[in-house]
Amino acid sequence: MGFLRRHFNRSWSFTREGRVVVIIALGLGAAAINTGNNLLYLVFSVTLAMIVLSGVLSEMDIQRLDVTVLHLPDIAAEESGFALVRVKNRHGWLQGLALGVALEIEGDNAVAAEGFVPVLGPGGSTQVAVRIQGARRGTYRVKAVQHYTTFPFSFFRKGIVHPVQMQAMVLPRPLPMALDTVLGMQRGMEQPRADKGRQGDFTGVREFRQGDDPKAIHYRISARTGKTMVREFTDMGTPEITVGLSPGLKSQALEDAISRAAFLLDKLLDRGWVVRLTDGQRVTGRLKRAEGKQKGLRFLATVDRVPEGNPADFDVDLWVK
Numbered sequence: 001m002g003f004l005r006r007h008f009n010r011s012w013s014f015t016r017e018g019r020v021v022v023i024i025a026l027g028l029g030a031a032a033i034n035t036g037n038n039l040l041y042l043v044f045s046v047t048l049a050m051i052v053l054s055g056v057l058s059e060m061d062i063q064r065l066d067v068t069v070l071h072l073p074d075i076a077a078e079e080s081g082f083a084l085v086r087v088k089n090r091h092g093w094l095q096g097l098a099l100g101v102a103l104e105i106e107g108d109n110a111v112a113a114e115g116f117v118p119v120l121g122p123g124g125s126t127q128v129a130v131r132i133q134g135a136r137r138g139t140y141r142v143k144a145v146q147h148y149t150t151f152p153f154s155f156f157r158k159g160i161v162h163p164v165q166m167q168a169m170v171l172p173r174p175l176p177m178a179l180d181t182v183l184g185m186q187r188g189m190e191q192p193r194a195d196k197g198r199q200g201d202f203t204g205v206r207e208f209r210q211g212d213d214p215k216a217i218h219y220r221i222s223a224r225t226g227k228t229m230v231r232e233f234t235d236m237g238t239p240e241i242t243v244g245l246s247p248g249l250k251s252q253a254l255e256d257a258i259s260r261a262a263f264l265l266d267k268l269l270d271r272g273w274v275v276r277l278t279d280g281q282r283v284t285g286r287l288k289r290a291e292g293k294q295k296g297l298r299f300l301a302t303v304d305r306v307p308e309g310n311p312a313d314f315d316v317d318l319w320v321k
Contacts, residue, residue, distance in 0.1 A: 018155035072168035096120035175259030
C-alpha cells in the first residue's frame with residue numbers, strides 16, 4: 001500500500017486470518033448467487049458485516065494517538081538495547097486496545113523489534129521499550145515510528161506512520177587480546193605523563209562531573225555562579241598511550257583491528273590510563289574514565305577507512321606509542 005504511505009502516512013495490509021475470511025466471503029457470495037440459497041446469503045452478509053466492523057473499529061482505535069521517540073540507545077554490534085517510545089491517547093472517552101509500536105530503521109546496521117500496548121485509557125500516556133539489535137558498527141537512523149493495531153478480529157493491520165529524524169551508533173564489539181603483550185610493544189610506556197587529577201599544582205576550576213572528588217568542590221565560586229564547581233590539580237602519575245590502526249587494512253582485517261582497539265580502550269581506561277585513538281586521518285582528544293570510553297567507541301564506530309599502505313609492512317594491525 002505504497003500510495004497510502006506516500007500521500008496519507010498510513011499503512012494497511014491483510015493478516016493471514018483476514019485473507020482467509022475474504023476468500024471465504026467471496027466463495028459464499030459466488031455460491032449464494034449461483035444457488036439462490038437464503039442461508040448462504042445470510043452467512044455472506046454476516047461475513048461482510050464482520051469485515052466492515054473490523055475496519056471501522058480498528059480505524060477508531062488508532063486515531064488521536066501521539067507517538068514520540070524519547071531515546072535511542074548506542075548499542076554494541078551483535079548486542080541489543082532498548083529505545084524508549086511514548087504513546088499518548090488524546091481521546092476523551094475511547095480506550096486504545098491492542099496497539100503495536102514499530103521503528104523503521106534505514107540500512108542494515110541495526111534491526112528493531114516491536115513494542116506492544118495492551119490497553120491505553122482515555123487521556124492516558126505510557127512508555128514502551130522497543131528492542132533494537134545491533135548488526136554491524138556504524139550509524140543507524142530511524143526514519144519513522146509507526147503505531148498500528150489488528151483490533152478487533154485481526155483481519156487487517158492498520159497503522160499511522162510518524163516521520164522522525166533520529167540517529168544513534170552501533171559501537172564496535174570488543175575483541176579480546178593479550179593486553180600485556182600490547183603494552184610491551186613500546187618501551188618506556190610506563191613513564192608517567194601530566195594529567196589533571198586531585199594532586200599537584202592548582203590549574204583552575206570547572207563544573208562538577210559525576211565521579212569527581214567532593215572534597216575538591218570550590219564552595220565560594222559555586223555560591224557565586226549557582227553551579228557546583230570543583231578545583232583541578234595536576235597529577236604526574238597518570239600514563240598516556242596512543243592506539244592507532246595500521247595503514248592498508250581493509251574489510252574484515254579492518255573490522256578485527258577496530259574490535260581489538262575497542263578492547264584496548266576499555267581495559268586501559270579501567271586501569272587508569274589516558275588514551276588517544278587515531279585512524280591515521282583523525283585523532284581523538286585525551287580520553288579518560290567512563291565518558292572517554294563512550295567517546296572512543298563512537299570514534300571507532302565511524303571509522304570508514306585507513307590510509308593506503310602495505311599491511312605486510314606491519315607486524316600487527318594496531319600500533320601503540
